[in-house]
Amino acid sequence: MKSTRSRRSRMTMLLLSMCASLALVGCSSIPTSSPVGHIEDDSGDPAASNARIPDGPEPGDSISEIVRGFLAAGAGTGNNFSVARSFLTEAEAQEWSPQESVSVMPNDTDLDSLNSEVTSDQKTLTMSAPVVGLVDSSGVYSSTKPGTQSTMEFSLRQENGEWRISSAPNGLLISQTDFQTIFLNYSLEFFTSDYSYLVPDSRWFLRSSSTPTALMNELLSGPAPYLSSAVITAIPDGAKLSDSNVVTIENGVAHVALGAQSPAPSEREKGLIRQQIAATLQVIPSISSIELTIGGQVVPASLQPKTDSSVQVDGPPVVLADGHLSRVSGTTVAKVENSPNLEKAKASDPAVSLDDSLYVYLQKNGKELMRLKSDAVDATSILNGKKLVRPSIDRFNTTWTGESANKGELKAVGRDGKVFTVAADFLAGRRLVDVEVSRDGTRVALLSRHKGEPDRIDVVGIPRDKAGNPGDSVSESPIAVGANFDEVKDVSWAGSTSLVALAAERGEKAQPFRIGVTGPSAQLGEVSDGSRISGGVDGRSILVTSSAGELYSYNSNAWQKLVDVAAKDPSYPG
Structure with a gap:
């Protein structure tokens, strides 16, 4: 049986490898149940080919080792968190939702050091962990007060003679380093009340080939609550992606298809919609331009107005x-x-x-x-x-x-x-x-x-x-x-x-x-x-x-x- 210590050592090697390939990642945070994607082997993301797969469960692992191994495997996003799911029963592996809630631990927290309590019947384990940040279901990061703890309860049972988790809290518990490695920060763009400037609504998404679709779905859903009455969106309520409900990228062009809208937007409104979408998506390195259709009709780039992305500060302090x-x-x-x-x-x-x-x-x-x-x-x-x-x-x-x-x-x-x-x-x-x-x-x-x-x-x-x-x-x-x-x-x-x-x-x-x-x-x-x-x-x-x-x-x-x-x-x- 491999020890938790050796598993943790291999996880450290994994994170160092990922960090080396992700030097472009700045400070980051974590989405919870936002429509985040996962890194596929064919995603083209450098992390997908360089990241090592975390360790799965070993024969004879104890309840504590299963739970701690499951939490450590949350940093492995490949194949829709397949390694983390291997610690779960077959039924729970189908139900567990890793993106529903993500909690960020301080970097100096060791999973082996977390306090846990196992019930006398060996079927329930409760664990508490310090948390410095949380990301809600829309990808909005909030820092937490000093001393904040996340308490998790796991139910376990034996399956084929080995302990497996039959009920796990939805979401991820990962360190700040893991977070900065596998999540990226993007801004959804909205307008000031006079349409003079674009206003960024900062969100966090799992590094993934499906990020453009996730960004679009959140943009269509509107601004974060703290901004809701302070910014304007040109996108009508209820607007959704049409066809396959995904944003596709071909030769650097992001194809965004919105369904028909009633009443039909004016030419000015179409241009404003296009600008919001373009400003949101074109920060993705693989996207150089967009093609937008509304109800099957192409919205030409010529309709897009020129709106400043930020207010310039020219004078000295x-x-x-x-x-x-x-x-x-x-x-x-x-x-x-x-x-x-x-x-x-x-x-x-x-x-x-x-x-x-x-x-x-x-x-x-x-x-x-x-x-x-x-x-x-x-x-x-x-x-x-x-x-x-x-x-x-x-x-x-x-x-x-x-x-x-x-x-x-x-x-x-x-x-x-x-x-x-x-x-x-x-x-x-x-x-x-x-x-x-x-x-x-x-x-x-x-x-x-x-x-x-x-x-x-x-x-x-x-x-x-x-x-x-x-x-x-x-x-x-x-x-x-x-x-x-x-x-x-x-x-x-x-x-x-x-x-x-x-x-x-x-x-x-x-x-x-x-x-x-x-x-x-x-x-x-x-x-x-x-x-x-x-x-x-x-x-x-x-x-x-x-x-x-x-x-x-x-x-x-x-x-x-x-x-x-x-x-x-x-x-x-x-």
Whole structure:
């Protein structure tokens, strides 16, 4: 009989082999019951030919060895998880659904170390495992709170004289390394409310030849709940793939056939549908173009409009330096020409608009929100409060903030000075720390605290009217981001699908991390005594300031201290 230790050793060799062939895979997460596929031997995926098949059950394996072997085999996706199914009874092998729920364990978790309990009749085993991430049935990744455990119960019986699992929880339990090896991150594309920009809805799918079909089915199903009222889809409700219900690829062309729609879409609507589908599918390396038919009629590429995929950030970040609003350029800091002297105003938290036309900042220890137009001489007060938090300016030049002692609402001040109160009920009774609006204006990241609980980042959609004004409330279903951290000092958008944060697990000092909006986190080196962080649109331009006023810039995967520069509260435009 082969030991669990030797099986684990061979699994490690498998994962190392897979990792070598999948160097192109970035940080990833896991889908649960999403319509994910599996790697076929003829899929053309390099992992399919290089991955080794994990060990199946051995004669005489105990109940514990069968269950642990089954869990380890979940990292082997070949032939529809055939090795994992070999640990199951014939009936259960037909019923078990590996994609229904996937839980992600920390990398330092060893299956042999997990606590388990076997009933006296040797027919049931219960096991608990630490979990740092979960992916729902649509492929949306959510991080879990520190200490989260997944408890699983397995029923076993003997079949042909050997123990086999007769009832197993649907889904997979795999490590972060396994996850980053066999799952890939893709974005479903939707539109802003004014159709000016595409908005990515980040999902996770098993590496597979059937991924294009999985992406299309999820795109047709609509956006994730946290985005549902903040973005628009041009695809009519109920639209489905026709014919064989799959997306086929021939010579780099993805063939997508939608059924007839009633009423028939206009030419403009057809073009928008085509753009959503093309933008979603053409990130797959094997796809260079698409052919779309609706009700058997080809939708020509000429109907497809040109919509920007992201909001550009052209201007340098703003900071407070030497008592003035200043801009960071390379290794120098230059005063904003018309900046007032803010040394006596107890100013903090500057922000600048994407078009550089206005600046905002807090003064009087957060009691007053000020706005300075680039062509004006004096700043004007646009909002008063008890203690307002760090402001953020969206692409409509609306400034967002909120009270630190929060009653479940945000404040947004329009470019014309109109103040909007936007309900965010989940903030009620919490201490709001930071408000960061995504640069496309569809989402807001909210950092908040509550005594005795880990700090929390919520990302939620912002409904808007046709003029771009915010609705009466944010979307009803915020998504928790970076929930596995105990402390989060500061947060900022760093691209359209990720945030950067100064964060720490229990007992650690806060360090810079990149965190997927629906994905895992990755540490970005170390910075001593970081207090504020701000990211640019590309996720590589990042600034951190220390409590002593030291300024650090992130370039080429390393932090560089800007010598002879003292500044605080950095913020990239938007």
